[in-house]
Amino acid sequence: MSEDRSAPAVYIVDDDASVCRCLARMVRQASFEARTFSSAEDFLAARPVPWPHPACLILDLQMPGLGGLELQRELASEPAPCPVIFISGNGDIPSTVQAMRQGAVTFLTKPFDDEDLLQAVRDAIETHRALIESTSQVERLRRQIDSLTEREREVMAWVISGALNKQIADELGVVEQTVKVHRGRVMEKMKVVSVAQLVRACVSVGFEAAVK
Missing domain, CATH: 1.10.10.10 (Winged helix-like DNA-binding domain superfamily/Winged helix DNA-binding domain)
Structure with missing residues (x-):
């Protein structure tokens, strides 16, 4: 069965393949599309810009290469940036504070409650939906003024x-x-x-x- 590319998508970025599989299964059972990546670099290369449909990102804090906070900053510069949900096995308070200040939806420490994560995903998807609509409207108005x-x-x-x-x-x-x-x-x-x-x-x- 092929993925519905028009449906809201949950992007999962974690260097632990077993975590990706577990989260993807949970997300799909909640009727969302799930797309997994083992590194921030792979995600950046594959993500759509601008975002055509609502999405959110479940992101590991600490990964080889580009880390979670760095990826979050990279996304923040884009139009209608994809909301980020951080997960971490050992999230420290300064990292949590920095992530939230940079606009993260929430920061969950492993092991976390499945429903807490799914509710964060729902909230993030709706936030992104509204942001995409607002950004699209502003771009349309600017074209009209031009x-x-x-x-x-x-x-x-x-x-x-x-x-x-x-x-x-x-x-x-x-x-x-x-x-x-x-x-x-x-x-x-x-x-x-x-x-x-x-x-x-x-x-x-x-x-x-x-x-x-």
Whole structure:
């Protein structure tokens, strides 16, 4: 039976093959896809960028070569980074603190309760799902802004500042009808039907309003 590449996936990275097999079996019994790797380097070479579907990473803290904390830092620089669940046979407090500060979902010390791990996986998958959707929306909005002409961006900046068409026309030195035309094109290209929606879209991508 082939893997469903569209389903949420749990990536397991541990240099102990028996641990990988045990975790993969547990994950599959919980109806998730499981993909195992014996090293951080192998995982980095195989992972999809950007992430097309929700996923999470069960990661051993200490491994030969690239360690768990280093891999976590590498992933953190990516768009919609995959959430990390750390497991360790001898996790020390400083490593645990560092992992959590870097955004780990949780840190489990072996032996751990199976249900604790599976609940962490469920939480991580849902977190990643929301992150992917948010990142995708921001990228879409940026493409829409890029499609605007320079004049349309100027008009949009004034519109989200709360300026009326007549005020915008005075600021830009054009007639009010011209502003209305540009404003209509802005709303169409940004795929919004109200100024409130336009404001929210601009805020989400850091597009600044004009200063009155």
